[in-house]
Amino acid sequence: MSEGCAQCQGGCDGEKPSRRGVMFKIGAGLMGVGTVLASVPLAGALVAPGFVRDGDTWVDLGATSDYPEGETRLAKFTLPGSNPNDGETSRTAAWVRSMSGGGFQVFAVNCAHLGCPVKWFQQSRLFMCPCHGGVYYEDGSRASGPPPRGLFEYQSKVENGRLFIAAGRLPGLQEST
């Protein structure tokens, strides 16, 4: 343990070098354990939001009679699971297509390309995206532009004459059907 004595040439006060070596090892060990104990909750807090999986809840979009057959209308709602700190960003919207002959398709407003808000055009029966020019047909299938697939569709159900969708997460390629 000769290297331990480099600092104490001016006169060590009798402490044995070997004890210093042991102390150093104990110190390094304690610091190591402490660092791990501290890192787990700190890093955990940072990455925890990535592992939240059950974000979807049934959201009431109103009476089915609000959506005339054969038309596609914008439904605005507040994200379930949002909190007051979210402000306006807790609001969101979905395109509700009331199909001729019954049944609903509910599309995310987020373009399947990179998530910009698509807009419905009743006359040409197309959704158009303002960012990179993605276009979709009324059934949500891709018509043209860069999107790799059709519009994201929410899971939906009708109960007691009211339309519900399962929402709560930002729609994305790995989220929706």
Next chain:
Amino acid sequence: MMLRWLRSIIGWTEERSGAVAFVAPIMTHRVPRDAKWWYVFGSATLMFFSIQLVSGVLLATLYAPSAADAYQSLIYIDNQVPLGWMLRAIHGWSSNAMVLMVVVHMSQVFLHASFKYPRELTWMVGVLLLFCTLALAFTGQIMRWDQDAYWGLGIGASIVDRVPVIGNTLRGILLGGPYIGGATLSRFFALHVFVLPGITIALVGLHLALILKGGISEMPKPGMVVDPATYRKGYEERVHRTGVPFWPDAAQRDMVFCGLALIVLIGLAAFYGPFGPNGNPDPSNIDANPRPDSAFLWIFAALALLPPQIETFLLLAAPPVIVLFMLAIPLLSNRGERAPTRRPLAVIASLAVAVALVSLTWLGVSSSWSPVMTAWTATPAPVSLVKRLTPLQMQGALVLQYQQCRNCHAIDGAGGERGPDLVDVGSRLSWDQLVRQVQQGGGNMPAYGKTLSSAETVAVVAFLQQCRVDGQPAASIPGALERARTSDLAPVATPSASE
């Protein structure tokens, strides 16, 4: 009397701190005599970064970093706080200036090959500083918490979401939850005001220390090659013999340029004012037309123009490849010629990158791939085109308008630019081709076969066919008209030229 006091205070402090003894050799270190105007851009970058630190801290005293209040606090800063608008304007303009200066500085260093031995590490730290600067610019745009910020985050989240397997987890970590909201702004606030500035300050310190260690590079001269075995000795000899002290000989040029740049910055800020905020961040407002800040317009354009088949691959593979390649440049070539005239490949590569970035930025500004959402109601067909039309053609003009065709198709320059201008489509496509294009789409156009009735299709094609430049005949394919006559989509106003 005062002077004597001052002197004794300085002497007292110096005796205990050694500050002057520490700083003086740094300020007066010798630099090459020919290090002139080419060398001012790094200093300018540092000056704009300092402006960002000061104005950023001042903005933090006014800004409410909460998703519920951020937008309103910006409106408040702009309209109620004395000189608040100027504070935001300086921070915004200085951000752009810093990005610009980093790029100019880096281009100069690359073209003069100052990254070669012994300055490889200086370059690598500089590359990291470039990406810190861009990260600060992106997170700063998020601080605006307007429509652009919200949908910009949406784009970022969508890109991260494309990472195989762990994409969704990464997205949650990025956004701080399953959607863009309060947690997202707080995360980006922490990045923008604590993490990134801290890293940047540390890296700037390292960058400067490395510059002092390696010395300011000389102006490159053809034939004066870098050889790691002899470079340091030769450089030190030359700079000792012919060099000048940094302060004040070289610093005076930095001062002239930085002073001018600062005055221009304040002028721009005062004249043009702050950037945004552009529309409150209400995601249910689907009339948003999100656009990124100028530093990211080229990425915005690339995202529209990449072939969809390889888009995900490029989105995920390109950034790490670009970063690693830029870091590795001095390792690939750390010796030899420095003069641009002896490094044609480097000059061509720089030009190619510059042309690509400027072109993509320009395309991002015009964003011709985006439908003009209001064109179908706001941009009527030109009178010259609808004069003396048959009733059927007139009906076709109306169909063209009501079916939002104009959102993507201009007529005589007015309207969307996604598809071709229709002013002369009648001389380019025959009746059959027009019918096919309208019904089946293709070439990036949606199919209208299910939306339009046969009568509407015939009308719109009849209108399109007479959209021709004066004197040009209608396009036709020999024999096609005869075949078409037997179907219910037969030409109605048959062009005489093809008979």
